[in-house]
Amino acid sequence: MKPFAIVIPWFGRDLRGGAEMHAWQIASRLAARGRVVEVLTTCCRAAQDDWNVNHLPEGVTREPEGFSVRRFRVDKKRGKVLGRVGSRLGSLPKTALKPGVSPVDAADTAAFCRDFMKSRALLRHVARNADSYHSFLFIPYLYGPIINGVPLVADKAWLLPCLHDEAYAYLPQVAAMFHQARGILFLSEGEFEVAVRLYGPGIVPKSVVVGGGVEIPDAAAVAVSARRAFPFGGDPYLLCVGRKCPGKNTPLIVEAFQAFKKSHPGSKLKLVLAGPGSADLNGLDGQVFDLGVVTEGDKLALLDGCRALLQPSENESFSRVIREAWFRAKPVVVHRDCLATATTVRSCNGGWLAAAVVEWSEVFGKLDQMPPAALEAKGAAGQRYARDMADWNHVMDRYEAVLFAPSTDSSGSPRRRSLPAKQAIHQILPALAYGDAISNHARWIRRQLQQMGFESVILAHHVDPRVAAECRVFSPECIKATDGVIYHHSIGSEVTPHVVAHPGPKCLIYHNITPAEFYELFRPEIARLLRQGREALRLLADNFPISVGDSEYNASELREAGFAAPGILPICVDPSLWNLPPDARLMDRLQRGQTNLLFVGRLSPSKKQDDLLLAFKAYLDLDPKAELHLVGSGGENDPYVAYLRYVARTLGLRERVDFAGLVNEAQLAAYYRTARLFWSMSEHEGFCVPLVEAMWHDVPVFAYKSSAVAETLGAGALLFTQKENVSEVAAAAWFLAEDAALRAKVIAAQRQRRLFCSPAAVAVELKQLVTRVLAPSS
Amino acid sequence: MLESTNPEIDVRELMAKVRAEVQRRQAAGALSPVPRPSLLDSLESQVAEAIREARQKHKVDPRVPKFVHGLVRDQGAVNIRLIHVVERLAEQLVVLRAGQMKMESEMLQQRQADQMQRQASQNEIATLMGEISLQRQVMTRLLDELKLQHAGTAGAPLAARASEIQRHCLDAFYSAFESRYRGSREEIKKRLRVYLPYVTQTDAGTVAKPILDLGCGRGEWLELLKENGCAARGVDMNIPALAACNELGLQVIESDAIAYLRSLPDRSVGMVTGFHIIEHLPLPLLLELMSEVYRVLQAGGLVVLESPNPANIRVGACSFYLDPTHRRPLPSGLTEFIVEYAGFRDLQALFLQPVEESSHVGPADSPVAQRFNECFSGPQDYAVIGTKPVTVAVGRGADQTQADA
Structure with missing residues (x-):
């Protein structure tokens, strides 16, 4: 069995970063499910350490959980470009960021993506040994090993980006990585929305929201903490867990809480902050409690006792603590402008949204007065979500369904159906053009027919040179009497008599014919062809027992022209074209x-x-x-x-x-x-x-x-x-x-x-049409 | 205009917003007309440009070596001939176009003449219908009277009946007069559309907040309201007009306006409208009318009164008097005062139906011409819209002191 590779800049049991903890869980749990897993990482110890220093030894180690870790040396970074570009990217306001537009110039982005944590040894190993691995999972989206690793094994690369809407995400190399990867896995619907906004709908067909698991805590540790008395006594409180800094909007909620207290002086509600940060935010005459860093047990006990969890940060892709709160049936309040968390809260109705200080203050007022049943209802909604999307068993089921899907080979192509003999079904059009909807549809149909195992070409009377490689110029000799024919009718054409005379199985796809009167004033010669096309319908009706229109509108015209029971085959619109x-x-x-x-x-x-x-x-x-x-x-x-x-x-x-x-x-x-x-x-x-x-x-x-x-x-x-x-x-x-x-x-x-x-929907209709066309009676 | 199968989208509300926005910008002069450039003009322009380009490019570039000039000379001759041919064709196009325009103009004139003829015929028919309707009414009443007299039942004196019938003798005249001078039905309905947003904004036109149109005449406003799903009724005394309204399925009552208002309970109407009625009333009756309107309106309900605008001198000095039943012009300020005196608040004045710009004089940037045009070509009508306040407003004309909220 080929090993499954997880590529991540830092890796270790005790690392507390979100991506690292997630990677550890995936590796352990896949191994526990019998998969062979190898983590490819660097000799750097942690994100907060010097990235030039190889703290850990190079080579392969085996973890007790049943997977191996292969470490590679990092290269020393040279020059000041990295620092300069990093500084610039970090200082750009959100209003300066535009999807599809690089925030810094091309030379700087190239240097940044090359040197932002560089390990040539790791990349060489991936490139040289690509065939030895089943596939690769790259985590997270930033850093050199990821940005430069994905293109090396694109058709085997899955990306778990842990994406934030930040300046780095706008770099063209990052965007290219999203388009090149075979598939993208997201921790939340909100993160997926961010990605679609940044990289377009082309990534939708290859994206899956797998969710992010949260570990269920040790019951004894929580029980111990529950007995500990916190300084705010038995008063009701709102809880905010996480780093206290402007980047996480901690000052925003403190200010909002101050405003709330001013307008509700009699309220007993308190604000409790727990997490690292240099500032001591205790104050407001004993209304705000800053507990600093707390133990896991304390954190869970605090969650159990709070009225709601506050998550004011605008830069989250996942937010573990939200899921922890929901597991404990606690509602949450998140920032309206953080697409990742807001989308999730909106979709499961597990809390509220707020943006400006006044909105947060109003929500605090609501929470202060809300009856317990209403709070519980929101918490229960969040809990239902968490049990599906944040439960590790369900999450891993989704990972396995995507990464190890039995019906796909490593190239991602569906298996080809083999037929005892090569039946041919060809398409005939008046013209094959570049960028034309009918032509694009014909090309899609040809790919489908070939994947179904048929021999299939496109034949057209007029061929645009830009698509000449995809079709042949029509001549009657191209079609054998036993071949199947799909004729696209949209205008009068020299090919019409030939398709009428074809004795083999055939069907007509009607794309409608523009009424000639639109063209009379401008192009009378085209108006003539359009009239001919309409006149030909009656003749075609007598000679095509099987027909479909792109729409019911088209099918109704076929009916009026005398076709028997025309069906509908919509034109396929495949969003992956924009990948x-x-x-x-x-x-x-x-x-x-x-x-x-x-x-x-x-x-x-x-x-x-x-x-x-x-x-x-x-x-x-x-x-x-x-x-x-x-x-x-x-x-x-x-x-x-x-x-x-x-x-x-x-x-x-x-x-x-x-x-x-x-x-x-x-x-x-x-x-x-x-x-x-x-x-x-x-x-x-x-x-x-x-x-x-x-x-x-x-x-x-x-x-x-x-x-x-x-x-x-x-x-x-x-x-x-x-x-x-x-x-x-x-x-x-x-x-x-x-x-x-x-x-x-x-x-x-x-x-x-x-x-x-969509391709899936139209493929089903096409298959049914082909079956009808090739049925013995046709 | 708008359609949607999306249950989340209230198309009626959206359309009202669209119309209100358009009206607002039109009133502010922020919307400019968009004439459609004609295809023929486009062809002429293309031909002219093609000829210009051909002439320019026909000249041999001086950088081309002399020995090549001979080779291009024949091509040049062909080009010149083609240019001449195209120029002739362009001339022909101009001639053809002039001919076409002349033909179109003649057809338009003929169409207009036909339309006028048709309108005149319709007016004649309306007059005759009015007379017939009146005669029918007279006959019915005479017969009723005869029956009463024959049956010996005590009834109103014959003299009083006779004078009532005589009063209605002018109905047919007035109906015919309106047909000639008021404007077509479609035109009036188009003008009255400006008031639809006010219906929407106060949710008038429901069964609980019906709309009452005083002096409803031919029923254009009632018909417009009906098309927009609003509950409304009209009051008038003109029998032919009422008959026409009944033909259209509109709900109308034959009555004097003030008498009808008196018959209604307090706060029973959502909106009251009166288009070109106040200029027919002497001041005491007008004040009484406003008092009754105030009484019957629900809190927050609107009164809408439209009247000719004497600030346009052509109206104030001439066209106002075309209607022999008009008493005196009412400047908008006076009407506003009367409405406010009756207890209404949040007054708005709309100035409507400016004369077409083709009648304007002088250069557009001349201050004198501008003042002249304001006086002679400004809005021909105005409307005053007032709101019955939600809290008590002890208006001089309103006798009730009971709170409305």
Whole structure:
């Protein structure tokens, strides 16, 4: 059995850092479950020691818990770059940090990531012996061995980042690491939310919230402590455990408690602080008790007696003490702006949120008066959460399910089904283009068919040179009579008669045909092709017994054209396409304080970007800083594109409208990740992939209700039904862009909806379709 | 305009906020109209730019060696001919466009003439309908009278009946007059939309807080309220107008406004509106009307009164008198005082329906022209909106001293 490697800068039984304690538990418990585990670490003793000094001997040792530890020497760091860059990163305010934009220049980040705890020996061992290990778990996200180790074994690397929203997390090498890792494990939903915000939805498919276990304390130690008398006597108290310093917001809660006491002079409630820190915060005439460092037993006894635990820090990814409080059915109060802890408290309803001093003070007032049953209810909710997510047995079950999943090989690819003979199912399209939704869908279908064991190619009459390697130019000789054929119909084409005549198994995928009248004024020759495409439907209906539309809207047109019982196969939208760093230059340009409004789609008369420009003009009266980004292809000589540019010029919008053109995935990711609102005026869509893309990026969508738009957006969308009153349309869009509560409602609904066309969901539908196509009667 | 299947989103509330925001910014002059650039203008512009670029690039770059000039000379000749052809085409485009515009203008004029003709016909029909309705009423009442006389039942003296019938003889005239001069139904409804946010903000229009429209006339406001799901009724004495309201399924009562108000219990109405009624009343009746309105309104309820704005001299000196039943112009300050005197507080004045900018005189930056335009092209109507206070306000016109809260 190949060993499972845990890579961590420091490791030891007695280390008290969160990541180190977690790593110890994972190693011990995996070993206890029969796994072969080897920890790869350095000869440094602890985080607070000098990282240039190899305190511990190099080599392999065996722990009584059944796993081995292999230590490597660290290299001496040279030069002052590390100190300078570290200082700069530590001093940056949060407002200066922007996702996708490096907080320091490229040379400094490279030097920092190379030298921030350097062990060439460890990295060499990982690189040379990658095949000898089952896989690797890298903990935590920062430090040289991790940042430089993950890329060496990316397809076998799992990352347990222990992520904070801090300047280091914005370094491009750190972002690249998140995208390169095979999978990412998170201690909490909140930490996961932080990661998605920083690195985009591309990491969602490979992320798992495994939780973080908390060790159940020794009952006797707690019993002893319970008998000890604390200086605050039997008065009710709120407890704050942890380092006392501004970085953990200790002054914030002391100030809030002072304010509470001023407005409630008769209250007996006390504030108790326990933890290291140089300041003595005893005071406020005996209302605040600073116990300093306490024993584990004391800590647990304090938890048992408190009304609630306070965790005011904004820099937490996990917070062990919160889970300890919940295990003891104690509610907690956390900082609203700490995404990691706030998300968890919100999701399990195990406490309250507060941010400013006045909010904390109000919560203290609530806690002072709250009846015991209400406190217990919150505590019980937290306890239910802790028993699932913080119980080590459940946590380890999740680790094993992810790390040792039997159905995946080490490359992460699903096993290929082998067929007795290679049946072929090919796809035929009028055109295969770059960046086009139908073309991308065809490429995804081909991968699925190949994974199912079929021989499959894409054949197209017109081929964009940028995707030429992925398909062949259609000729009738490419298809044998017994081959299966999937024909994508969206416009009149020379290939249509050939697919009609094909005698073998076949099905038609209908992507809808833009009504010709949209193009009459601008491109009459395209209007002619569109009309031909619609006219061809009747002929196709007689010759394709099996058909599907991307949507019920499309399927209904098939029915009207005479197709028998058309089904639905949504276009697959795979968020892992965005598992890459967004375009850095664009991220910088798009995060300079402006409100970014976005529409993604070909510049086309049916998508009505001209209406969007008019409404945007009205929007600028409400928000002069707004910018409209029109992302999508459109030839410079195209009459509609020329008309759009004329409209923009005439309305004085040249400085505020960005005709982005056709962009690559990194650029598209940048546009979505910085957008405040996705705004569609389109009057014809058969599915509209960009709507789903916006949903994945948590960009609220405001769309004109037409064709399949409402169907794709599903329940919970906000639509508008008239465009004539541009002032009202613009004002409604402005509300959705600016009103936090309204945005939250729309985004919550979008998060539910976006899964309907995920790869897993569509793969099931595709498999059923293929079965129908190849069934003997077809 | 807005639609959502999200149960968390109150679309009606959101739409009210949207409209209120738009109204607020329009009133502050912060919203500019957005004209749609025409496709033909765009084509002309493209052609002009293409010709300019072609002429510029046609010239041979002096850095090109002389021996190559011969090679490009023929190409140059072709380019020149193409440029000429495109210029001719552009000229033709201008001619065609002028022709099209002329045709569109003629079609528009014809359409407008047809519309006026249609409106005139409708007015005629309305007048005739009014007359018919009135005659029907007269006949019904005469027959009732005859029956009463025949049955020997004691009833009102015939003379009093006759004068009541005579009073209604003007109904048909007034209905026809309104059809000609008030504006189309759709136009009036569009103007009245400005008051919908006030309905929303006080939650008026429910069964517990119904809306009462005094002098409801053709029922445009009642119809608008009905479309927005509000409970409302109207009061008027004009029989043809009431008949039209009934045809639309609107709830209306034939009565004198003050008499009807007197019949209502205290604090039984959520909102009272009166569009272009106060200028028909002498001062004593107006004061009595306000007193009754105050009495019947619930605490926090609004009174909305709209009247022609004599501060616009064209209105005050001329168009106000077009309606022969108008008594005298009421400056907004006077109306505000009357409303406040009746006990209402938190008064707001809205100034509405400015004359179109095409009627403005002088350069826009001329102070004289600006003053002139303010006097002659300013808002043609105004509205005063008052709130019945929640705590006791012992208004001079309000006799009750009982607390409302």
